[in-house]
Amino acid sequence: MPGRGHIQRQPLGVVGVISPWNYPLQLTLGPAATALAAGNRVLLKPSELTPRSSALMAELVARHFAPEEFHVVLGGPDVAAEFAALPFDHLFFTGSTAVGRKVAEAAARNLTPTTLELGGKSPCIVDASCTDLEGVALKIAHGKLLNAGQTCIAPDYLLLPRGREQAFAQAYQAAVARLFPFIEGNADYAAIVSERHHARLLALLDEARAAGATVQDMGPPAGGAGSDTSRRMRPTLVLGAAPALRLLQEEIFGPILPVLPCDTPRQAIELINAAPRPLALYWFGNDAAARDQVLQGTVSGGVTVNDTLMHIAHEGLPFGGVGDSGLGAYHGETGFLRFTHEKSVFVQSRWAMGQLLYPPYGERFARVMSMIRRLL
Amino acid sequence: MTSSLSTQEIFERARAASRQSAEVPLAQRHDRLARLQRLLDENEAALAAAVDADFGGRGARLTEIADLFLLRATWGAGRARAGRARRCT
Numbered sequence: 001m002p003g004r005g006h007i008q009r010q011p012l013g014v015v016g017v018i019s020p021w022n023y024p025l026q027l028t029l030g031p032a033a034t035a036l037a038a039g040n041r042v043l044l045k046p047s048e049l050t051p052r053s054s055a056l057m058a059e060l061v062a063r064h065f066a067p068e069e070f071h072v073v074l075g076g077p078d079v080a081a082e083f084a085a086l087p088f089d090h091l092f093f094t095g096s097t098a099v100g101r102k103v104a105e106a107a108a109r110n111l112t113p114t115t116l117e118l119g120g121k122s123p124c125i126v127d128a129s130c131t132d133l134e135g136v137a138l139k140i141a142h143g144k145l146l147n148a149g150q151t152c153i154a155p156d157y158l159l160l161p162r163g164r165e166q167a168f169a170q171a172y173q174a175a176v177a178r179l180f181p182f183i184e185g186n187a188d189y190a191a192i193v194s195e196r197h198h199a200r201l202l203a204l205l206d207e208a209r210a211a212g213a214t215v216q217d218m219g220p221p222a223g224g225a226g227s228d229t230s231r232r233m234r235p236t237l238v239l240g241a242a243p244a245l246r247l248l249q250e251e252i253f254g255p256i257l258p259v260l261p262c263d264t265p266r267q268a269i270e271l272i273n274a275a276p277r278p279l280a281l282y283w284f285g286n287d288a289a290a291r292d293q294v295l296q297g298t299v300s301g302g303v304t305v306n307d308t309l310m311h312i313a314h315e316g317l318p319f320g321g322v323g324d325s326g327l328g329a330y331h332g333e334t335g336f337l338r339f340t341h342e343k344s345v346f347v348q349s350r351w352a353m354g355q356l357l358y359p360p361y362g363e364r365f366a367r368v369m370s371m372i373r374r375l376l
Numbered sequence: 377m378t379s380s381l382s383t384q385e386i387f388e389r390a391r392a393a394s395r396q397s398a399e400v401p402l403a404q405r406h407d408r409l410a411r412l413q414r415l416l417d418e419n420e421a422a423l424a425a426a427v428d429a430d431f432g433g434r435g436a437r438l439t440e441i442a443d444l445f446l447l448r449a450t451w452g453a454g455r456a457r458a459g460r461a462r463r464c465t
Contacts, residue, residue: 010398010399011394011398011399011400013391013394013395013398014387014390014391014394021430023442023443024427024430024443025416025423025427025439025443025444025447026442026443026444026446026447029412029416029447030446030447030450032412033409033412033447033450033451034450036405036408036409036412037405037409038405039399039400039404039405040394040400041390041393041394043383043386043387043390049430050426050427050430050431051430052426052427052429052430053423053426053427053430055426056419056422056423056426057423060415060419060423061415063415064411064412064414064415065408065411067381067386067389067390068386068389068390068392068393069390069393069408070408070412071386071390073383073386079383082383083383086383086384086387087391088387089394146438146442147434147438147442185433186435187428187433187434187435187436187437187438188435188437188438189438190431190433190434190438191431191432191433191434192431193430193431193432230432230433231432231433232433312446313446313449315449315450331450335450
């Protein structure tokens with residue numbers, strides 16, 4: 001065809017953002033900024049679990065933007081439900097899989113496209129080829145304990161070769177002490193966001209102990225166990241946890257790391273694939289063939305090899321989940337396009353001969369089609 | 377200064393505005409991102425203090441690395457991308 005085609009990128013219109021409490025600035029203003037960069041108007045509903053930062057953001061946004069340009073809506077679950085029911089041009093949600101389902105249902109009634117940034121149990125594999133257990137433990141401790149484990153892509157549980165559990169525990173304890181010389185009152189170590197969340201995490205540990213698992217305190221001596229009244233929860237490892245425990249069924253979202261020994265690399269892959277697809281996967285080791293076996297044999301939102309968390313910070317990589325851990329991705333070019341309509345435009349040429357194929361489909365049509373078939 | 381309008385009213389205004397001007401010029405996008413950047417730069421300490429209070433303990437440096445660092449990286453790239461409104465095939 002002598003005509004030309006191009007793609008015209010346009011704003012979607014009005015984008016709704018429902019954001020969580022765990023990173024109350026990054027996960028609110030990040031998607032909002034990307035949507036604004038793509039030319040959209042934004043309504044933002046931050047979490048009611050971080051009331052001070054949400055209220056301050058509402059005040060500051062109102063000071064810098066007209067309401068129809070960018071606006072923050074405050075309120076609890078009822079307000080969130082009303083918000084999700086608005087006929088946005090796109091609805092972007094970050095939060096739990098359970099709430100994500102409700103958001104998707106509400107959006108579907110308006111045929112509103114959604115991006116769902118959810119969670120899940122992100123596995124961390126230490127391969128048999130891993131030689132630097134101290135260095136690996138430091139990176140795992142950093143990824144696990146940043147924000148006290150209240151991170152959607154935190155390593156949720158550890159898979160390592162059977163027999164290396166105690167060596168890892170020693171290395172992990174040393175890593176925790178290096179990162180956080182004390183826990184209570186340490187500004188670098190976040191508290192658990194609420195009494196309810198703290199109580200849930202303590203219950204997970206109680207259930208594990210009651211079922212015969214070993215809970216090892218990984219915190220440094222300073223501060224002492226049990227002295228914490230501020231919800232700064234001491235890091236722990238859990239060994240010998242039974243698969244049916246909530247600890248191994250629910251996303252932990254706290255500074256608790258279950259350790260699961262594996263007899264073969266294949267067993268680690270089978271354990272991962274028996275669970276819902278995770279948001280992140282971490283692999284440590286030096287054996288490229290073993291690494292590729294895991295990369296090819298598992299499906300997760302993203303992967304970091306020989307570190308934790310870093311794939312979220314790479315501007316060239318899309319960030320998002322798959323299956324139960326999310327729908328759609330953002331960050332970088334992918335994020336910009338997520339909030340952009342790519343409109344196909346075809347501009348016809350004055351030399352176009354499309355009329356040769358118009359009805360009635362007689363002899364002329366047959367001759368032209370015969371010629372076209374020879375060319376194709 | 378917060379709006380006295382209901383969420384529904386604000387949504388309808390935003391929607392109407394987006395339909396009146398489907399294209400948003402590059403200068404306007406850059407201006408919005410610059411305002412957002414200014415909001416953050418001028419209120420970083422207050423925002424970090426609010427997060428600290430919300431958590432019952434979360435230091436400003438932790439918020440700097442955990443929240444603000446990624447935000448700034450995203451915005452830098454976002455400004456560069458805002459102009460790519462049209463792509464030929």
